[in-house]
Amino acid sequence: MTTKVIVVGGGLAGLMSAIKIAESGHKVDLFSLVPCKRSHSVCAQGGINAAVNTKGEGDSTWEHFDDTIYGGDFLANQPPVKNMIEAAPSIIYLMDRMGVTFNRTTEGFIDVRRLGGAKYSRTVFAGATTGQQLIYALDEQVRRYEDAGLVRRYEEWEFLSIVQDDEGRCRGIVVQDLKNLEVQVFPADAVIMATGGLGMIFGRSTNSTINTGSAAAGLYQQGAIYANGEFIQVHPSAIPGRDKLRLMSESIRGEGGRVWVYKDGKPWYFLEEWYPAYGNMVPRDIATRAIFKVCVDMKLGVDGENKVYLDISHLDPKEINRKLAGVVDIYEKFVGDDPRKVPMQTFPAVHYSMGGLWVDYDQMTNIPGLFAAGECEYQYHGANRLGGNSLVAAIYAGMVAGPKAIAYAEGLSKRSEDLPPSLFEAAKTREEKQNAAIFKMEGKENPYKLHQELGEWMLENVTVVRYNDRLKATDEKIQELIERYHNIGVGNGAPWGNQIVPFTRRLWPMLHLARVITLGALHRNESRGAHYKPDFPERDDENWLKTTKAGFTPDGPSFSYEPVDTAYIKPRQRRYDVAKEVTMANV
Amino acid sequence: MSKKITFIIKRCDNPQAVAYWEEFKVPYFPKMNVVAALMEIQKNPVNAKGEATTPVAWECNCLEEVCGACTMIINGTARQACSALVDNLAQPIRLAPLTKFPLVRDLVVDRQVMFSNLRKVKAWIDIDGTYDMGPGPKISQNVQEAAYELSKCMTCGCCMEACPNVNSKSKFIGPAAIAQVDLVNSHPTGAFRKEARLEALMGEGGIADCGNAQNCAKACPKEIPLTRSIAKLNRETSAYALKKLFGK
Numbered sequence: 025m026t027t028k029v030i031v032v033g034g035g036l037a038g039l040m041s042a043i044k045i046a047e048s049g050h051k052v053d054l055f056s057l058v059p060c061k062r063s064h065s066v067c068a069q070g071g072i073n074a075a076v077n078t079k080g081e082g083d084s085t086w087e088h089f090d091d092t093i094y095g096g097d098f099l100a101n102q103p104p105v106k107n108m109i110e111a112a113p114s115i116i117y118l119m120d121r122m123g124v125t126f127n128r129t130t131e132g133f134i135d136v137r138r139l140g141g142a143k144y145s146r147t148v149f150a151g152a153t154t155g156q157q158l159i160y161a162l163d164e165q166v167r168r169y170e171d172a173g174l175v176r177r178y179e180e181w182e183f184l185s186i187v188q189d190d191e192g193r194c195r196g197i198v199v200q201d202l203k204n205l206e207v208q209v210f211p212a213d214a215v216i217m218a219t220g221g222l223g224m225i226f227g228r229s230t231n232s233t234i235n236t237g238s239a240a241a242g243l244y245q246q247g248a249i250y251a252n253g254e255f256i257q258v259h260p261s262a263i264p265g266r267d268k269l270r271l272m273s274e275s276i277r278g279e280g281g282r283v284w285v286y287k288d289g290k291p292w293y294f295l296e297e298w299y300p301a302y303g304n305m306v307p308r309d310i311a312t313r314a315i316f317k318v319c320v321d322m323k324l325g326v327d328g329e330n331k332v333y334l335d336i337s338h339l340d341p342k343e344i345n346r347k348l349a350g351v352v353d354i355y356e357k358f359v360g361d362d363p364r365k366v367p368m369q370t371f372p373a374v375h376y377s378m379g380g381l382w383v384d385y386d387q388m389t390n391i392p393g394l395f396a397a398g399e400c401e402y403q404y405h406g407a408n409r410l411g412g413n414s415l416v417a418a419i420y421a422g423m424v425a426g427p428k429a430i431a432y433a434e435g436l437s438k439r440s441e442d443l444p445p446s447l448f449e450a451a452k453t454r455e456e457k458q459n460a461a462i463f464k465m466e467g468k469e470n471p472y473k474l475h476q477e478l479g480e481w482m483l484e485n486v487t488v489v490r491y492n493d494r495l496k497a498t499d500e501k502i503q504e505l506i507e508r509y510h511n512i513g514v515g516n517g518a519p520w521g522n523q524i525v526p527f528t529r530r531l532w533p534m535l536h537l538a539r540v541i542t543l544g545a546l547h548r549n550e551s552r553g554a555h556y557k558p559d560f561p562e563r564d565d566e567n568w569l570k571t572t573k574a575g576f577t578p579d580g581p582s583f584s585y586e587p588v589d590t591a592y593i594k595p596r597q598r599r600y601d602v603a604k605e606v607t608m609a610n611v
Numbered sequence: 612m613s614k615k616i617t618f619i620i621k622r623c624d625n626p627q628a629v630a631y632w633e634e635f636k637v638p639y640f641p642k643m644n645v646v647a648a649l650m651e652i653q654k655n656p657v658n659a660k661g662e663a664t665t666p667v668a669w670e671c672n673c674l675e676e677v678c679g680a681c682t683m684i685i686n687g688t689a690r691q692a693c694s695a696l697v698d699n700l701a702q703p704i705r706l707a708p709l710t711k712f713p714l715v716r717d718l719v720v721d722r723q724v725m726f727s728n729l730r731k732v733k734a735w736i737d738i739d740g741t742y743d744m745g746p747g748p749k750i751s752q753n754v755q756e757a758a759y760e761l762s763k764c765m766t767c768g769c770c771m772e773a774c775p776n777v778n779s780k781s782k783f784i785g786p787a788a789i790a791q792v793d794l795v796n797s798h799p800t801g802a803f804r805k806e807a808r809l810e811a812l813m814g815e816g817g818i819a820d821c822g823n824a825q826n827c828a829k830a831c832p833k834e835i836p837l838t839r840s841i842a843k844l845n846r847e848t849s850a851y852a853l854k855k856l857f858g859k
Contacts, residue, residue: 520624
């Protein structure tokens, strides 16, 4: 009896899952919307965190763990975070052995730098394109297993839904080939979802265009629990653009970049003034709110617009080239100014979803046999993610999910090959019908315009500063969009190479996930990490030290709450104007 | 009336169909790039004659020139549509698909061959396993910096498009895959299987098919020194061939 596992998603989490499965001698089918090398992981710039203590500052995995829990405002369940942090140094060494071109110290060790929310230099990096370098290394390892006949890649195929048996177990997936939109069904004993983030729900963000969240959202509609949806990270620095908000890495501040605006005719370094202990190295939620305060409330943005200076013009251009070239190039190409000479102008942008599919400590969702890893799940960042922790979380989750999926599959009394073919045929027919129905849509609404409207509302009302009346109005708007969805027209293009039909398909679950995010925020009457309500400015542990769990019903999401596992560190007040107090394991 | 930018786009419904050019007028905005213009056409698929048409199909993803997806021919040159700013382009702006790869639809082509070529040359490091075995070898800053230059290749296909020796009649794997051999062979552990990769480069469609036109390095959006890698591997494959002939 052979065990068959499917991995959906070709970013860091998906590739690592596939490598783990293939390494144990099992076969894996790997599905990706784009060639894996073009996955959104390539956009990660600043680096990957691990307490390797190269600079002799006395860093330790405990400090990294405490920074992560504290930075996440105590919302993350602590045991899996602790395991991840402890594995982080070995993950760096593994990537090093795979040939990732990490920057080096004079002696040839792996170099480290600082990112926000940390007092130590623990971010390992490859120029300012660390994500790209990591994914290329994993992609090559997968290619090696492809060569050995263990991995089969399906690139430019889209996940549509899972197949569930009578017991509710996940038994395979239904996918479509994006070239001809033909639907196919693939049985499997376990499925790992590694489908990334959802920035496109906010219209424009730092995310790639494939980051629609629709795979996770579709699973939510199929019965998977979605957790902490309301926690959306808005990164402090991006270049505003009509098509995309291009990220300007936190490593710019890590290497000495300073944020300022003019006040009374003089540069005002407001982060350094307000947060003397961390200065420009405060975590993202803190920096973003400060920039909003300066631009929106105090009207001190550059040229009266929503922009602040991000300044590296005082740094040594040689060091900039060695450590920040990738991002400086992006700024030069898209804005035209040279950041070595002229301060950059940036503004916050939606960047990362801390929330995602609910998973247990084995990365399994509430649907047996369905696992999730990477940004599409909720487990490692609490209410706010620290810079440099996403890459380690994606790789680590893949390292857990792969072996756990195999263990689950091997424990099954019946393999998917023992199930009646009609189960799979029915799932395929269901999706073919769905596609046929979309092809027949000939209303007046343009799906791209509907998406734009969704994004404008979400960006305006469900990001940095949240008010209950506006959240309610946004949910009503989303419901209006859900109504108007039925009046979409897709033109009369043929299936071959058609892009509007798959886009229209993705938009439906996106609208429903937008409700989860918005209503989750509405219900949570407190401020914690990235979730901030001026009417409820304090963290409220008594009522809200809880994971939000949203389940789909035809009438909208139904919410329940689960206590947070604080096994190691007792929640304490989170502040960055003074140094963080020292903690020790309370075991 | 607000300023409009004219785009003349080569369209083709499928590989068997006849291609045609269609003109679009897109309202201008500051810092507009080609991708943003194509997005506007999606939202309003009407051509310059005012006729309703199908939205133009094209590929894109990261929109910041690190994923390589949105490569197309813009005013005669292969480059990424995201970093092609309208202000810097002669108008009307002509968009066409890459010609060295099988066409899918409109501006979309199938570049799988580039990934297959990476497999042919075994562009990976053969690690023992993913279990914890401590760090890899120490590497000097100079070696890291040279490797980083090569490792930025995003498999976009600009070098393939520019190379006269990559064409429908040849099996030449092209400059990108050769540079990746240089990258892996320059790594201390990668070097252990150096000869297997040299063998691959000496096979059909290998490095001997390079005609030394030197277009590739100029075409690379990441300024990867492709010709330097090719020259180096030319020497190494020759030396290896001699060694095989006489050294046994």
